[in-house]
Amino acid sequence: MARKSVELGLDKPGIVQYWNWLSHAVRGDLGNSWNDGESVGFLILNRIPVTLSIAIGTIVVSVAVSLVIGMAAGVRRGVLDRIVQVISVGGLVFPGFWLALVLVVFIAINLGILPATGYTPFTQDPAGWFLSLVLPVFSLALGAVAGLSQQIRSATIATLEKDYIRTLRSRGLPEWLVLLRHVLRNAAPPTLTIVSLNFIGLMSGAVMIEQIFALPGIGSLAVTSTTSGDIPVVMGTVIIAVIIVVLVNIAVDLVNGWLNPKVRLS
């Protein structure tokens, strides 16, 4: 026990241990897992594609769906608007893990058209990869669509009422051009903020989804290493999560600036 403590550096004061870890971490060395001696960097690199596949897949699907139904509801209003509202409330009411369980039972088990669990790496089998992501992405996307489509709908309605839209229409600009170039662009900044918040939320939502679908991602790694007290791996996953959050925020700021010159000036 004593020999192992020395080997792991646990005999040193906490601050020294932290400095040792930090000085290695900034050089890209996150240490080795206490459980199996595997490098933390390797463990994370091995699993990050899974979590990113789910998170990015969910964002892509939810943005695409929200854009279509949010804008349609904002432009057409009436019955369509009400249907979108009902879907949104439904999406907010049903938690992702519940939806995941329902989807597994009906789509995977009863109909047998998609795998119930597991992950196939893209490099091994692109079709298998795609199939293994459908249910996890769909169960997470519903909640994301609910919030996002509402945001797009209200931004669309607000923008459509602006004087310059009336001016543009009066100049005979085609409606699709007005919507895509002007309405969408003005509705984008608050929407992007929600997308970035969704993405960050997905990193934690993935923990539950990864358990249900037995996906070997960062979420399940964090859970296993936390319960087994594997501190280097826990620290590694936290660091990676922080880096992802910072990168997503920077990316959102950049895209906002690209879309909206006013943001660039300020």
Place this chain on the structure above:
Amino acid sequence: MISRRSVLQGFAAGTVLLGISACSSNKPGASAVAGEATLTLGAGVEPLSFDPAQSREAQFVQYFQPVFDTLIRRTPDGQPGPMLAKSWSYNADNTELSFVLRDDVKFSDGEAFNAAAAKANLDRFKTAGGPLQAQLVSLESVTAKDATTLVLTLSTQDPSLIVNLGGPSGYMQSPKQFTNANIKTQPVGTGPYKLDRSQTTPGAQYTYVKNENYWNKELQQFAAIVIKPMKDENARINALRSGQIDGMIATAKTISEAKKSKINVVEYPGDWQGFTFFDRAGTLAPELKDPRVRQAMNYAIDKKTILEKVGLGLGEVTSQIFSPESSAYIKDLDTAYGFDIAKAKSLMAEAGFADGFTLSMPSSSSMDPAMAPVLRDGLAQIGIKVDWVDVSAAAYQAEQQSGKYPAVFAGFGQPAVGWGAVTQLIAPNAAWNVLKSTDPTIEALLRKIRLASDADAGPVYQELNKYLVDQAWFAPFFRVTQPYYTSSKVSVVAQTGQAVPSIYNFTPAK
């Protein structure tokens, strides 16, 4: 701005992808022909290393058996049968064990398997500091007399050695790999299958392909074995129901759902659960020194109700620690301590503890959440206040064995050979006899068992069993039923004394 062409390209790519996915089967698993099917198992654990010296029992055996043959093969009824060793025999006083090994076996790296290789493996297991190193504690030296004769000299008689050599301590690895830096990830044995690294992703799946040069084709019922670690039991059941896996370990909680889903359910005796009193000498909790207090605790627990409500009725109430398969088992002892609060109270009063006392025991999130409050309430009826000390699941076992607690609530496997329970729980140096308790009666009985032949040991084991129950060394509640589920594509035979069936017990369904 996204151009129209790129949108079209995107659509085209998506359509192709969907087309591919429609063609590809999402249902791997067995086809009907023996030897050509794939056996896919869901596991609740994942090995941290493929080095046999670091391996464990329980569910881990399914990861190791495809690659590593053992000296002895455990037959499904828990008895030892030949494998790499064709036969074995003891000397007159059971301190020298001689093996005759097969001469037609090669490791998958081309090295020959012989007595020298077996010796190298046993020597290494004994000194490598793995979690099961104690399995070879009685092994003093190993001699390779010639290529096929291996002699094990023991410091003391060890009736469980043979059964142990059918598990981790008997895994044979190519000695050439001992110094290989990749020993944790690239196992090399003589087994029926080889780990295929190209189809293996840690955390997701481990793929084993047929070893074409294997010496016993009968043990190769499948073309490949795939093991998928899935920690969540519901995820495993979903995978089984949707045809992604063919077999999985389960708990009693899902058994009724499984039966409704037309999953094949194999039930066999699993762990016994109950209190293990470490402090029979009364150093930490002086009250436990009095056998009447330990007996009172046996009477105070309503085992039947707990088994029905918490264990969903899947198991059998008992008061003894020995397996029904072992020669130590006495059926009547299952009912030795019924639920009798009046009797428990009077025993407490006789022992001078009518007002009760406080007992500290560790608990963790890995325990059934209902268990701690139920046991606390049961003991409170006879004045014993349980102070549950919550510890992390990871540290639970180490904490239980730390010597800080006079008693623990725990579950233990029931080896088919009584000596397994002795070396685990009863002997003064047993890992779970934490405070090294013993007494002259037990010492004398253990000595008698060690010297007795297998045929004569039965009555002595039974004497030991009666004494342990009478002295209330333990307070066993019940033996739980261990379910194992399979799909209709495979058949399986339960393995006595092992948490999961051996891979040899699976065959494609006829």
